[in-house]
Amino acid sequence: MIMMKTVTTTAVLPYDRSAEAVMRELALVGYKYLDLAFDTFASDTPFYGENWEEWARNLKKAADECGVSYTHSHAPGDASNRSEAIFRCFKVCEILGIRYIVVHPIFKNSENNIIYINKDEFLELNVKAVLPLVKAAEAHGVTVLTENLLWGCSLYPEIIGELVDAVDSKSFGWCFDTGHANACGISIEDVKKSSAVPLSLHVQDNHGLFRDEHLLPGDGNIDWQHFMRLLKDTDYKGDLVLEAHHQSLEAKTESERTNILSDLLNRAGNMLNYYSLLK
Amino acid sequence: MKRKIGLSTIELQSEYGDRRAIEIAAELGYDTIDFGFITPKCDYRKSDSLYSKSDDEIISYYTELKKLADEKGIIINQTHGVGGGFVNKPEEDAALIANNRIDCMASKVLGAETCVVHNPTTMSFTPDVDPELMRKLSYDMLKGMVQNAKKYGIKIASETFGDAVCFDCVDFFGDINEFEMSCNKIFAEPELKDNFTVCIDTGHSNKAMRFGNPKPGDVIRRMGKNVTVLHLHDNDTFTDQHKIPTTGCIDWQDIFSALEEVDFDGVYNMELNLHTFGDNFLIETAEFAHKVMRKLLCDRYGNE
Numbered sequence: 001m002i003m004m005k006t007v008t009t010t011a012v013l014p015y016d017r018s019a020e021a022v023m024r025e026l027a028l029v030g031y032k033y034l035d036l037a038f039d040t041f042a043s044d045t046p047f048y049g050e051n052w053e054e055w056a057r058n059l060k061k062a063a064d065e066c067g068v069s070y071t072h073s074h075a076p077g078d079a080s081n082r083s084e085a086i087f088r089c090f091k092v093c094e095i096l097g098i099r100y101i102v103v104h105p106i107f108k109n110s111e112n113n114i115i116y117i118n119k120d121e122f123l124e125l126n127v128k129a130v131l132p133l134v135k136a137a138e139a140h141g142v143t144v145l146t147e148n149l150l151w152g153c154s155l156y157p158e159i160i161g162e163l164v165d166a167v168d169s170k171s172f173g174w175c176f177d178t179g180h181a182n183a184c185g186i187s188i189e190d191v192k193k194s195s196a197v198p199l200s201l202h203v204q205d206n207h208g209l210f211r212d213e214h215l216l217p218g219d220g221n222i223d224w225q226h227f228m229r230l231l232k233d234t235d236y237k238g239d240l241v242l243e244a245h246h247q248s249l250e251a252k253t254e255s256e257r258t259n260i261l262s263d264l265l266n267r268a269g270n271m272l273n274y275y276s277l278l279k
Numbered sequence: 280m281k282r283k284i285g286l287s288t289i290e291l292q293s294e295y296g297d298r299r300a301i302e303i304a305a306e307l308g309y310d311t312i313d314f315g316f317i318t319p320k321c322d323y324r325k326s327d328s329l330y331s332k333s334d335d336e337i338i339s340y341y342t343e344l345k346k347l348a349d350e351k352g353i354i355i356n357q358t359h360g361v362g363g364g365f366v367n368k369p370e371e372d373a374a375l376i377a378n379n380r381i382d383c384m385a386s387k388v389l390g391a392e393t394c395v396v397h398n399p400t401t402m403s404f405t406p407d408v409d410p411e412l413m414r415k416l417s418y419d420m421l422k423g424m425v426q427n428a429k430k431y432g433i434k435i436a437s438e439t440f441g442d443a444v445c446f447d448c449v450d451f452f453g454d455i456n457e458f459e460m461s462c463n464k465i466f467a468e469p470e471l472k473d474n475f476t477v478c479i480d481t482g483h484s485n486k487a488m489r490f491g492n493p494k495p496g497d498v499i500r501r502m503g504k505n506v507t508v509l510h511l512h513d514n515d516t517f518t519d520q521h522k523i524p525t526t527g528c529i530d531w532q533d534i535f536s537a538l539e540e541v542d543f544d545g546v547y548n549m550e551l552n553l554h555t556f557g558d559n560f561l562i563e564t565a566e567f568a569h570k571v572m573r574k575l576l577c578d579r580y581g582n583e
Contacts, residue, residue: 115283115310118352152349159350185342185388209387209431 004275006268007071008242009202011037012261014249018045020062027066029261034063035072035241036098038089052088056095063096070096072200072241078104079129079146087136094140100200102145102175103133105163107152116152119159127166138171145175145200148186150212155184161194173199177243178222183212188227197235202243203268214246216264217271228271232278240268281583284308284572285548286565287510289315289359294561297344305351307566308573311546312348313510314389315359316382322361323381324374330381337381341388348389355389356546357436357508358382360424364399365416372416376423380430387431393508395436395478396424398452398461401443413451417461421475425465428474436478436508437462439498441486441519449490453483455498462505478508480550482521485529489516496533503541510550511572521552523568524575535579547572 008031013022019036026034041047046055063070075081075089081103093101105126109115117125130144137144146163153159160174176191176198183206191198205220206213217224244264251257286309291300297314304312323330329340348355360382365372379396386394399416401408421437428435440453452458465475479502484495492498499506511534513527514520524531549568553561576583 114354115281116349116352116354118305119350121352152352155349156346185338185345209384210390211432 004272005033005071005239006031006242006265006272007033007035007239008261008264009035009037009074009245011040011074011243012245012248012264013257015040015042019047019059023059023063023068024066026261027068029258030265031261032067033069033071033239035074035243036070036092036096037074038085038092039074039076041076047088047092048085053091053095056092060096070098071100071239073098073101075101075103078106079126079133080106086133090137090140090142093137093142098142100143100145100175101137102147102200102202103130104149105146105154105160107149107154119153122153122159123163123166126163130163130167130172131169134167134169134172138169143171143173143199145173147175147202148177148180150180150184150210155180155186157181157186157190157194161196164194164196175200175202175241177202177204178227179204179206179212179214179220179243182206182208182220182222183210185209188222189230191230192234198238200238201236201241203240203271204242204244214244216244216247216260217242217267219247224271225274228275229278232275240272242268282576282580283310283354283356283546284569284576285311285313285356285546286569287313287315287359287548287550289313289317290551290553290561291565292317298347301344301348301353301355302351303562303565305348305353307562307569309353309565309569311354311356311548313357313359313395313548313550314344314355314391316361316385318361321382322374322378330378334381334384337385338388341385345389355391357393357395357548358386358389358391360394360396360435362397363403364397365420366399366403367412367416372420375420376427379424380427383424383427383431383433383435386433391433393434393436393476393478394428395438395508395510396421397438398440398458400440401448401451402445406443406446406448408451410451410457413457414461417452418464421461421465422468422471425471425474429471434474434476434507436476437465438478438510439480439484439487439502441480441483442489444519449487449492453487453490453492455487455492455501459501462502466505476507477502477505478510479506480510480512481529481534482510482512482514482519482527482550485514485516485527486519494533495529496537499534499537499541499543506538506541506543507545509545509548511547512550512552520555521550522555523551523564523571524549525571531575532579535575547576
């Protein structure tokens with residue numbers, strides 16, 4: 001039986017800390033599996049430096065010593081990103097043993113002029129943008145995941161499913177973000193509208209009406225038991241990837257932050273327990 | 280940066296329904312929509328209206344419209360709130376605020392940043408209506424509506440007025456001094472200012488000019504950087520014709536100059552009478568208006 005694991009994004013801790021420091025802090029709280037948030041790295045971090053491969057190997061070594069595994073990751077930018085960084089991410093994923101990298105889909109026609117593209121344009125543009133990334137990631141044993149966002153056609157699991165079908169690669173899938181769906185009035189049940197079963201989740205809560213709050217599950221208005229039942233009904237085989245960073249980042253003291261992260265881990269544990277009891 | 284052109288779709292909605300109106304605007308090449316909340320559909324007091332249903336049902340209805348707009352690649356950037364302003368009848372006025380709450384909620388669901396509303400109008404009273412009463416009604420109304428907007432994270436835009444047609448006098452808030460004062464009272468409230476903005480209605484301001492008020496371009500200059508929303512249309516200063524820009528007597532180059540001076544970077548939204556050329560020409564009129572506005576913008580700013 002495949003066991004669902006609890007994974008947290010590393011974005012739950014302030015972004016000025018080193019990746020290794022974040023890993024060690026999360027290990028102390030009790031997290032064993034991490035989602036490396038490349039998108040939180042500042043331009044002066046070792047990832048963007050000359051010795052980035054050495055940095056990645058050292059991070060892997062430190063993680064092994066702490067009994068922590070990196071399993072997921074999040075790329076900077078969106079599928080149109082052709083910077084060296086995006087390709088560097090794939091190599092770092094290989095070094096760290098990360099299987100999945102989330103890359104946001106393109107949903108508008110330019111950076112500075114937000115005009116949403118229609119469904120046909122969305123599919124055409126994203127297929128074209130994603131294919132070279134998938135090919136590059138595949139060479140490193142990494143699967144690229146697109147994600148339901150908060151704008152334009154990117155909101156809808158059924159359209160995301162069409163994108164997955166159109167790319168048609170075993171190294172491409174999608175990640176269902178519970179908070180993005182709920183914020184946009186998309187029912188969490190709509191995860192079933194996608195022709196493709198998600199390969200990963202971003203688990204986070206909010207109060208709807210376009211408030212992308214990234215709260216701990218249970219602190220917004222998502223019915224989490226209902227969601228876990230829905231997951232059971234689908235053929236989901238991935239992990240419970242937490243992207244609930246708002247409260248820990250807002251914490252005023254280190255002890256408050258640790259308590260929030262511990263609470264988050266407990267809540268995830270309860271969700272997994274509930275899931276395991278479902279028939 | 281390509282400037283965005285928008286259309287107020289209330290007439291298309293009345294003629295073709297909400298869904299088809301969105302489709303038509305997208306098919307005609309508009310970038311954005313000013314979506315209208317139409318009475319009686321948007322009055323919770325009417326038992327068969329959409330607004331009489333639960334919030335969940337209302338959200339569900341507008342979520343489907345948002346999905347359609349997204350699939351068509353068109354942005355609903357602004358909405359037009361229900362009804363006129365306060366009429367100094369407590370029950371009516373309370374109902375307006377209650378309906379406005381639903382307008383704000385629906386605006387949020389549709390992805391609109393702003394809901395445009397009308398101040399109280401002289402036409403609900405008499406030409407010699409008590410100024411203090413009008414000022415109080417305006418403040419109470421805008422305050423209530425801005426509080427609704429704040430709850431849903433959007434903005435209320437107060438729209439410039441013209442004449443009180445039935446009395447052949449300037450509307451109380453067609454007087455630029457009164458309009459500016461009514462806005463400044465809201466901007467002065469720290470709790471309210473961030474959820475409030477100004478909509479310049481060029482046609483209304485053009486009519487107010489007959490009574491000694493500034494030309495529309497100067498109304499824009501007067502309201503300055505608070506101008507974030509537009510109702511662009513033209514007329515002959517005598518009637519509220521809502522004609523396509525350049526078919527009336529407004530100096531459109533002065534409008535564009537004024538918008539540049541206040542660093543306007545929003546949508547060039549037109550609020551047109553699509554029946555101008557007859558009831559069978561709504562779509563053609565909207566199509567031509569888009570071409571006119573795009574040409575005006577291209578002539579001024581180049582082929583963006």
